[in-house]
Amino acid sequence: MPLTRSRPAGRACGHVAVLAAVTLAALAGLTACGGTADPSAERQVASLPASDAPAPPAGDADGTGTGTGTETQAGTGDAGPPQMRLDDTDERRNRLIRAWDDCLVAHGAQTGGPGPAGPVREGQPLNLVEPIPDSAKRPCAGKLPLGPEEENPALNPHYRENAQARVQCLRAKGVMVHLVKDTSVYPNGLGYTYDDDYVENDPVGESAIEHACELEAFSGKK
Numbered sequence: 001m002p003l004t005r006s007r008p009a010g011r012a013c014g015h016v017a018v019l020a021a022v023t024l025a026a027l028a029g030l031t032a033c034g035g036t037a038d039p040s041a042e043r044q045v046a047s048l049p050a051s052d053a054p055a056p057p058a059g060d061a062d063g064t065g066t067g068t069g070t071e072t073q074a075g076t077g078d079a080g081p082p083q084m085r086l087d088d089t090d091e092r093r094n095r096l097i098r099a100w101d102d103c104l105v106a107h108g109a110q111t112g113g114p115g116p117a118g119p120v121r122e123g124q125p126l127n128l129v130e131p132i133p134d135s136a137k138r139p140c141a142g143k144l145p146l147g148p149e150e151e152n153p154a155l156n157p158h159y160r161e162n163a164q165a166r167v168q169c170l171r172a173k174g175v176m177v178h179l180v181k182d183t184s185v186y187p188n189g190l191g192y193t194y195d196d197d198y199v200e201n202d203p204v205g206e207s208a209i210e211h212a213c214e215l216e217a218f219s220g221k222k
Contacts, residue, residue: 101126103140150218163190169213
């Protein structure tokens with residue numbers, strides 16, 4: 001990590017950028033798009049330090065009510081905040097975020113913030129009003145998912161090569177981006193941004209490419 005990517009102003013983030021920015025190490029007030037205004041992404045990265053995070057309910061380590069109880073916080077062997085994986089489906093990533101959203105609402109956060117019109121489907125992240133009160137974030141910190149371990153430069157000795165491989169994969173598939181320094185989560189993190197002359201015309205298709213390149217570059221799986 002960071003799995004964030006910078007984009008020119010006005011361009012929306014893909015699902016990988018938004019979901020993967022969820023991490024207890026993130027700093028309050030930063031967004032998942034390298035400064036591009038994105039209230040849902042800001043909500044995902046604003047949290048308490050991991051040391052202040054309460055553990056999720058016993059018997060359900062992913063905190064969603066549908067987990068197996070076998071997921072643990074990296075390196076501790078104890079149940080902790082839910083851990084995202086490289087091979088996660090969008091459904092699981094959305095479910096983890098929705099569990100956090102539901103907790104925030106239960107503790108005073110308000111729905112009706114910026115986002116797609118119409119009712120939010122089951123398992124999809126909510127459109128919450130910003131800023132989220134600290135009184136809601138604090139008791140829900142234990143439900144804020146951690147990003148994949150492979151994308152933490154402190155845990156992955158091949159992080160830089162993997163980050164470069166992701167950009168090469170994206171470019172090979174027609175998504176013209178380049179590597180940039182991104183310290184929004186980790187001091188030695190790397191992200192990527194669109195080339196200045198690139199025109200995005202298929203956000204859904206690009207999101208699928210992003211996810212595939214993320215998996216290929218950081219795990220070697222295609």
